[in-house]
Amino acid sequence: MAKQHQKYEGVPVAEAAAVVFPVHTAVSDATTAFEDSSLPTATPVSNKHHNAEQEDGITVTWEKGELQPSEFRDKLFAVVFGLHLLALTSTAIVLTPAWLKEITDTASGSEEDEASDSSVNESSASPAFLATVFAIAIVAAPALSLFAMFVMQKNAKVLIKASLWASVTLCGFLAIICLVTVPPAGIVYGIITAFLFCYARRVEHKIPYAACNLRCGISVLTSNLGLVLIAFGVMIGLIGYTCLWAIAFGASMSKDEMWEDVQQVDEYSSDGKTLSAFGGTVAALFGLSFYWTHQALKNVVRVSVAGVTGTWWFSPSEAASFCSVAVRDSFFRSTTYSFGSICFGSLIVAVLHMIRSMLRSSANGNGNGGNVLRCIAVCILSYIEALVEYFNKWAFIYVGLYGYDYISAGKRVMSLFKTRGWDAIIADNLVNRLLGITSLTIGLLTGLCTLFVAFCFEENSAGMLGAGFLIGLVIGLVISGITFGLLSSAVDSIIVCYAEAPSEFNESHPVEAQDMHETWTSAWPSHNLNTLVVIGLGGGMGVV
Secondary structure: OOOOOOOOOOOOOOOEEEOOOOOOOOOOHHHHHHHHOOOOOOEEEEOOOEEEEEEOOEEEEEEOOOOOOOOOOOHHHHHHHHHHHHHHHHHHHHHHHHHHHHHHHHHHOOHHHHHHHHHHHHOOOOHHHHHHHHHHHHHHHHHHHHHHHHHHHHOHHHHHHHHHHHHHHHHHHHHHHHHHHOHHHHHHHHHHHHHHHHHHHHHHHHHHHHHHHHHHHHHHHHHOOHHHHHHHHHHHHHHHHHHHHHHHHHHHHOOHHHEEEEOOOOOOOOOEEEEOHHHHHHHHHHHHHHHHHHHHHHHHHHHHHHHHHHHHHHOHHHOOOOOOHHHHHHHHHHHOOOHHHHHHHHHHHHHHHHHHHHHHHHHHHOOOOOHHHHHHHHHHHHHHHHHHHHHHHHHHHHHHHHOOOHHHHHHHHHHHHHHHHHHHHHHHHHHHHHHHHHHHHHHHHHHHHHHHHHHHHOOOOHHHHHHHHHHHHHHHHHHHHHHHHHHHHHHHHHHHHHHHOHHHHHHHOHHHHHHHHHHHHHHOOOOOOOEOOOOOOOOOOEEO
16 A cells, blocks of 8 residues: 555555455355355455456456556557658658649749739738737636635536536537427427436436546646646647648659549549549658657546546545646656557557548548438547547556556456446546537637727738637637646546546545545445455456
8 A cells, every 4th residue: 555655656566465355145056156255354365456346236346457567568559650651751851842843833933823812922920919819828828727726626516517507508509499490300409408408317416526627637736737737739740641631642642653543434524634543642641640640649648647547546646736746657658568558559540540541531522322321430430539539548557557458458347337337437527518618618708809809900800800719719728628638547546446436535635535535425325445355256356
């Protein structure tokens, strides 16, 4: 069991005493045999630490996570990821000069268009206007995000409840409007509203538990604001990668061998050029690179947040400053030892995304009846991709907490959801709904700030007013989205930590632990997270 000031390098494993509790008599022969054994109560029989819940007379047990040694995992995927970035960079270096020359030659032949563009240049935004709008947005969005977190920490329960019922009200309002304008759509929205209403009534008593998780997540983030720097650093890296990708993609697709001539064969096609088989393969690989890199870098941040949350949970003294030891160590682990696991999980989502995009492009590309099957396939893949992404976000929590490889982390997630799946999903859903609404609100407020600035500069230009508002809206959404993305990851990590180590939380954060225990007991009175059982199941995991 971790001490408050002990250096944290992952969730600790404690030797647990075997405490046997009666279970349902018809559960299994293995349980009966265990109860009839001669082992006395509270005799240490395992060096593994287990958590358990009891519900309806059935004891559900899973083995606690175990800190993994510091070594590289899923190395192959990290190597492949590095090689693919090297190939992308080499492509851009080799092909860009010829491509730029071609673009320059093409541009020099259309100088007559400059006269028509001069009027646009005269009415374009001045540098002072753009600089002021960007400066206001960059200051306002972080300030509003921090203020929003302060308000959420003080009023988490009220705000989560308000966001829940606001979604029901908004959907009902849309149903009424659509019933008047588009009746079929109104019926659909009416059905959705009914389901949302039933859901809201069903989970309303679980809001205090979700609010407690949100408050803990805010404490993690505000105590380790260096995570925000990591997130923005990753965003800058993504922007740089996107520019490199665009150059390499444009230079590659400018080659003649990527295209082939086609003639009109039906009313849906026309003479011209289309991608050759080789060009289609290259385009697909570029698409895979784009999706994979964006997923991987995003998940680096998530794994880093999970590691910091684990430190805050067990050794809060090491996670209590802007760039704390926890922030530095967690980011180092996520970009070294765990990077292969991150690349592995991200690649699965990227492949699904690429296949879905190819099917969608194929469906849009011709007008025959086969589009129906393609649309069905695209729909199915969309749901599969969403499920895999949702599974990944929990798997990466285990990667950040323990340093597991991707497959082992996935097994831990399956074990968690066998025992507490709906609990985690409901808390996650309630919190993320509030964060989404808050992010949109911050985007709109930032847009209003920049709109005021635009009015002061260019009150007679409707175009400049619109541009000012749009710039503020986008910057507000991006900055608040990054901040609340970190908060969402912290909340998910809190959910996992409480499932794995509720008693340790009481040692490091007694006030928060008491609040968590009370809200948990109120939401799920039949569950007991503090019960410890040891039942022989071969692998030590499963449902008895």
